[in-house]
Amino acid sequence: MAAPLRFDGKVVLVTGAGNGLGRQYALDFAERGASVVVNDLGGNFKGEGAGTRAADVVVNEIKSKGGKAVANYNSVEEGEKVVQTALENFGRIDVVINNAGILRDRSFARISDTDWDLIHKVHLRGAFQVSRAAWPHMKKQNYGRIINVTSAAGIYGNFGQANYSAAKLGVLGLSNTLAIEGKKNNVKCNTIAPIAGSRMTETVMPPDMVAALKPEFVSPLVLYLSHEDCDESGSLFEVGAGWIGKLRWERTKGVVCRSSNSAMTPEAVRDNWDAVTDFTDSYTPRSNQEPAGIMMEVLRKIDQGPAKPSRASSRAASSGSGPDVEAAKQYKPKPIKFTYSARDVMLYALGVGSSTRAPDYLNFLYEGGEDFGVIPSFAVIPAQMGMENVITQGIPGMEINPAKILHGEQYVELYKPMPTSGTLTSQVSIADVLDKGSGAVILINIETFDEKKEKVCFNQFNIFAVGYGKFGGNRNSEAAKAPGKAPSRKPDSFLVETTSVDQAALYRLCGDRNPLHIDPSFAAMGGFTKPILHGLCSFGYATRHVLKQYGNNDVTKVKAIKARFAKPVLPGQTIHTDMWKEGNRVMFQCKVAESGDVCLSGGYIDFHAAPAASATTAAPQVATDLKSDLIFEEIGRRAKDEPAMVKKVNSVFQFNITKGGKTAAVWTTDMKTPGGAIYKGEPKQGKADCTLTISDDNFGDMVTGKLNGQDAFMKGLLKIQGNLMLAQKLGELFRTRSNL
Numbered sequence: 137m138a139a140p141l142r143f144d145g146k147v148v149l150v151t152g153a154g155n156g157l158g159r160q161y162a163l164d165f166a167e168r169g170a171s172v173v174v175n176d177l178g179g180n181f182k183g184e185g186a187g188t189r190a191a192d193v194v195v196n197e198i199k200s201k202g203g204k205a206v207a208n209y210n211s212v213e214e215g216e217k218v219v220q221t222a223l224e225n226f227g228r229i230d231v232v233i234n235n236a237g238i239l240r241d242r243s244f245a246r247i248s249d250t251d252w253d254l255i256h257k258v259h260l261r262g263a264f265q266v267s268r269a270a271w272p273h274m275k276k277q278n279y280g281r282i283i284n285v286t287s288a289a290g291i292y293g294n295f296g297q298a299n300y301s302a303a304k305l306g307v308l309g310l311s312n313t314l315a316i317e318g319k320k321n322n323v324k325c326n327t328i329a330p331i332a333g334s335r336m337t338e339t340v341m342p343p344d345m346v347a348a349l350k351p352e353f354v355s356p357l358v359l360y361l362s363h364e365d366c367d368e369s370g371s372l373f374e375v376g377a378g379w380i381g382k383l384r385w386e387r388t389k390g391v392v393c394r395s396s397n398s399a400m401t402p403e404a405v406r407d408n409w410d411a412v413t414d415f416t417d418s419y420t421p422r423s424n425q426e427p428a429g430i431m432m433e434v435l436r437k438i439d440q441g442p443a444k445p446s447r448a449s450s451r452a453a454s455s456g457s458g459p460d461v462e463a464a465k466q467y468k469p470k471p472i473k474f475t476y477s478a479r480d481v482m483l484y485a486l487g488v489g490s491s492t493r494a495p496d497y498l499n500f501l502y503e504g505g506e507d508f509g510v511i512p513s514f515a516v517i518p519a520q521m522g523m524e525n526v527i528t529q530g531i532p533g534m535e536i537n538p539a540k541i542l543h544g545e546q547y548v549e550l551y552k553p554m555p556t557s558g559t560l561t562s563q564v565s566i567a568d569v570l571d572k573g574s575g576a577v578i579l580i581n582i583e584t585f586d587e588k589k590e591k592v593c594f595n596q597f598n599i600f601a602v603g604y605g606k607f608g609g610n611r612n613s614e615a616a617k618a619p620g621k622a623p624s625r626k627p628d629s630f631l632v633e634t635t636s637v638d639q640a641a642l643y644r645l646c647g648d649r650n651p652l653h654i655d656p657s658f659a660a661m662g663g664f665t666k667p668i669l670h671g672l673c674s675f676g677y678a679t680r681h682v683l684k685q686y687g688n689n690d691v692t693k694v695k696a697i698k699a700r701f702a703k704p705v706l707p708g709q710t711i712h713t714d715m716w717k718e719g720n721r722v723m724f725q726c727k728v729a730e731s732g733d734v735c736l737s738g739g740y741i742d743f744h745a746a747p748a749a750s751a752t753t754a755a756p757q758v759a760t761d762l763k764s765d766l767i768f769e770e771i772g773r774r775a776k777d778e779p780a781m782v783k784k785v786n787s788v789f790q791f792n793i794t795k796g797g798k799t800a801a802v803w804t805t806d807m808k809t810p811g812g813a814i815y816k817g818e819p820k821q822g823k824a825d826c827t828l829t830i831s832d833d834n835f836g837d838m839v840t841g842k843l844n845g846q847d848a849f850m851k852g853l854l855k856i857q858g859n860l861m862l863a864q865k866l867g868e869l870f871r872t873r874s875n876l
């Protein structure tokens with residue numbers, strides 16, 4: 137049997153511990169080794185009178201059984217004094233049970249100001265005062281447990297208890313925020329709504345029920361929630377007679393009752409009322425980021441106008457045990473219009489890493505450039521909204537939590553080069569919904585036409601809904617555009633490029649405002665340590681790489697693009713694209729250089745005609761968002777924040793500077809110090825992860841900026857051994873650090 141839950145060495149403060157539930161908590165904590173502060177003002181249950189007797193009796197009872205306890209007679213409104221008793225007598229405070237409470241029941245019309253204020257002062261302000269006094273001590277010791285007491289009257293309302301209900305629901309709000317703010321310091325806070333016979337409930341319950349609902353059938357929950365082994369926080373429980381149940385919020389799927397070009401009317405609300413209040417496919421929101429995320433989706437859906445009754449009714453008709461695939465395939469929303477200008481085209485180019493550092497930037501970043509054109513992967517942008525509508529409206533029988541959505545694969549086919557501006561119209565359909573076990577894959581086909589009604593492009597979005605599998609559906613579909621397979625031979629060519637730490641923040645301005653890519657709390661709900669890069673952003677990087685290596689940046693040559701998103705990329709990570717030429721097709725695969733993980737797999741670009749072999753074979757690119765003199769800071773930061781990512785750079789880098797064939801200077805850096813301290817000193821042979829040897833032939837040019845690390849490397853003037861990519865960054869560093 138697991139060890140009993142003990143509180144030896146812990147100091148527990150129970151307010152209102154002179155009677156009823158509070159007394160029971162105090163006795164039970166003391167019996168299990170805690171030192172207990174028994175707080176009680178000594179008044180009656182209406183808050184009248186004061187005295188020391190109630191607390192003293194409980195303290196004596198604890199002491200008579202060999203326990204440790206001390207009395208405190210202050211009002212909970214004097215939280216500092218209450219907590220001070222714990223600190224003075226036992227030197228610390230670990231657990232606070234905000235139990236003290238009184239009643240001033242009156243029907244609403246008869247509640248006086250005093251009845252209202254007194255109830256709020258004791259229940260809500262009292263819990264605030266005592267918790268605030270204990271808070272800094274709990275945070276400092278990195279351990280604390282707070283249990284707040286609410287009531288069924290607070291949760292559901294109760295006749296004659298408007299003042300009490302309001303204060304008690306306020307206590308729940310207080311708890312929820314304390315749970316969030318305390319998380320970092322292992323301070324956990326939960327709320328209970330006990331159903332027990334007490335001096336207070338005697339006024340609202342029949343005597344035989346009061347007798348049956350004993351405090352000892354509530355207390356064990358309080359002790360468990362207060363124990364260091366319990367991870368629960370921010371939760372609400374009803375408890376009584378030995379029964380415990382957890383409560384949570386539930387929300388209907390809801391419905392948008394207005395469109396972008398019309399006012400919202402009461403009639404629209406009336407007409408949608410069934411959908412507003414329909415709990416079929418309901419949802420249980422858990423944080424205030426979730427409603428915020430949904431609001432963003434609502435704004436996007438506004439353009440679609442009021443909900444289509446047909447979708448709602450088909451959803452209601454489904455069994456709820458999984459998607460109704462046949463009904464989904466009938467989905468035919470009204471076409472979507474997308475108007476854009478050269479500005480959007482250039483913003484997209486920046487979003488997928490185009491930079492003025494590259495000589496060919498005029499192609500994508502300057503509308504006055506001779507060959508100004510649209511990166512072919514931009515074709516996903518006009519179609520994006522159609523895909524999002526499918527996800528936010530859900531599939532019949534399948535309500536989708538946006539935090540569980542990942543982009544699985546993308547296929548794009550171009551019938552003509554994307555125009556640099558215009559209004560395009562897209563028709564959306566659901567090709568299939570597949571059961572992949574760990575998730576459901578939703579295949580969304582979107583055809584896009586120009587003003588002349590000529591087809592410009594076709595997109596297939598493959599959206600992976602994590603955790604929605606196992607519904608008994610088909611695993612594969614003929615409608616799916618399958619990924620390719622990278623050849624087993626060494627890549628014919630590769631390009632390496634570091635994304636910006638702000639890459640997702642930039643890319644989302646192109647249209648995909650999914651909070652997963654910017655909001656840490658939202659990303660955490662999807663199970664990520666931080667916001668991840670849009671799959672379509674990496675897709676754009678890969679497209680640029682292949683187009684540069686094999687298409688001479690000529691956007692008219694590209695026919696189709698496909699890739700699978702195999703692993704997420706974090707903004708700031710480096711994308712390494714390996715490429716293989718196979719006739720008209722260039723296969724590609726991207727890795728996250730820092731981790732070695734494949735992030736885009738099975739990728740290919742089909743060209744209209746077989747491309748020429750790559751001019752620069754295996755040429756490394758030093759394309760970084762970082763200013764050279766910030767590189768050391770960046771590496772230092774990574775070493776600190778993401779040690780797993782920089783295992784290889786945790787030791788020493790060494791720079792040999794030679795003049796006339798002889799070593800003129802040796803610099804080393806440990807790469808651990810933010811700011812990147814460079815130490816001059818003796819070479820640490822054998823210890824360096826990487827060595828750069830720079831000869832006097834090129835060093836001067838590098839310092840003055842005529843030659844950068846990449847060029848020097850390409851010309852063979854800069855010799856780099858060891859971790860190539862980091863060495864490239866360091867090579868780049870030499871371009872501007874003239875103070876070296």
Ligand SMILES: CCCCCCC[C@@H](O)CC(=O)SCCNC(=O)CCNC(=O)[C@H](O)C(C)(C)COP(=O)(O)OP(=O)(O)OC[C@H]1O[C@@H](n2cnc3c(N)ncnc32)[C@H](O)[C@@H]1OP(=O)(O)O
Nearest residue numbers: 527538542543544545572574600650670671701702703704
């Ligand atoms: C509100 C508006 C919403 C808007 C929509 C969202 C748009 C964007 O904002 C969202 C994004 O950009 S997310 C970022 C880009 N995507 C990613 O990072 C996903 C990375 N991939 C993964 O994590 C896993 O592959 C993962 C999790 C997808 C699958 O991993 P596993 O569960 O481990 O799967 P596995 O066991 O390897 O394979 C099971 C079956 O699934 C198929 N499969 C695997 N990866 C797939 C993928 N990426 N796409 C499609 N299918 C995939 C496997 O082939 C296997 O099926 P089968 O056995 O039939 O071959």
